[in-house]
Amino acid sequence: TQTTRPQRLLAAVQKNATRGDPRSVVKAIDQFCRQKEWAMNVGDEKGCILDSVVTEVNPATVLELGTYCAYSTVRIASLLPPHAKLITLEFNPHNAAIARQVIAWAGLGDKIQLVEGASGDWIPKMKEKFAIETFDLVFLDHWKDRYLPDTKLMEECGLLRKGSILLADNVICPGTPDYLEYIRNSPRYKSQYFRSHLEYTKVEDGLEKSVFLG
Numbered sequence: 038t039q040t041t042r043p044q045r046l047l048a049a050v051q052k053n054a055t056r057g058d059p060r061s062v063v064k065a066i067d068q069f070c071r072q073k074e075w076a077m078n079v080g081d082e083k084g085c086i087l088d089s090v091v092t093e094v095n096p097a098t099v100l101e102l103g104t105y106c107a108y109s110t111v112r113i114a115s116l117l118p119p120h121a122k123l124i125t126l127e128f129n130p131h132n133a134a135i136a137r138q139v140i141a142w143a144g145l146g147d148k149i150q151l152v153e154g155a156s157g158d159w160i161p162k163m164k165e166k167f168a169i170e171t172f173d174l175v176f177l178d179h180w181k182d183r184y185l186p187d188t189k190l191m192e193e194c195g196l197l198r199k200g201s202i203l204l205a206d207n208v209i210c211p212g213t214p215d216y217l218e219y220i221r222n223s224p225r226y227k228s229q230y231f232r233s234h235l236e237y238t239k240v241e242d243g244l245e246k247s248v249f250l251g
């Protein structure tokens with residue numbers, strides 16, 4: 038029977054990446070997406086911007102909304118200090134199953150907790166279920182029309198502290214106009230746009246980095 042794109046991406050990781058070497062997993066996925074099939078990973082160009090934000094923030098707690106095949110999950114976790122924790126939410130059970138195997142191949146299982154379900158359901162349960170106070174860094178990469186409601190939900194649930202960083206993918210393509218409008222005009226955030234391109238293409242896209250001011 039026909040394989041899925043995430044299954045073919047996982048096969049490329051298992052064929053071309055070294056077990057326990059997260060950067061080789063990232064490289065194998067980028068190679069697969071450039072040479073074989075496009076996939077909606079943050080990619081290598083925006084990935085470098087992501088790397089610089091992660092190393093600058095040096096977060097102890099990270100929330101990723103939208104795992105897909107765990108490309109950015111692995112990319113972020115490979116830069117975290119020891120004992121730091123990354124929680125990643127994925128809605129699609131098939132993608133989650135593939136992501137778990139990519140995370141295992143990278144050897145990052147002890148830093149990453151993958152949770153299956155919808156952000157709107159899980160955000161209100163974060164504190165009690167995962168003993169989380171607040172997140173130092175949130176990477177938004179899920180449904181583009183959920184960035185704004187979920188940011189408001191994180192505020193309401195007290196998951197953001199003065200200095201928490203939100204980093205949002207795809208603010209141009211596919212685009213998150215209501216989120217950009219809110220976050221750039223709210224007195225509670227200081228935002229900065231990092232211009233780049235849609236993964237593996239020449240189409241404009243970018244990351245919006247916002248600091249919660251409390």
Ligand SMILES: O=C(NCCCCc1cc2ccncc2s1)c1cc(-c2ccc(F)cc2)cc(O)c1O
Binds near residue numbers: 180
């Ligand atoms: O949709 C995208 N990403 C979200 C997938 C939805 C997965 C979800 C995870 C989750 C977790 C918790 N609650 C709810 C949800 S929903 C996405 C799409 C494109 C793109 C760009 C140009 C195209 F022509 C076609 C696609 C590029 C990207 O970088 C993306 O990230």
Ligand SMILES: [Mg+2]
Binds near residue numbers: 077079178
């Ligand atoms: Mg994205």
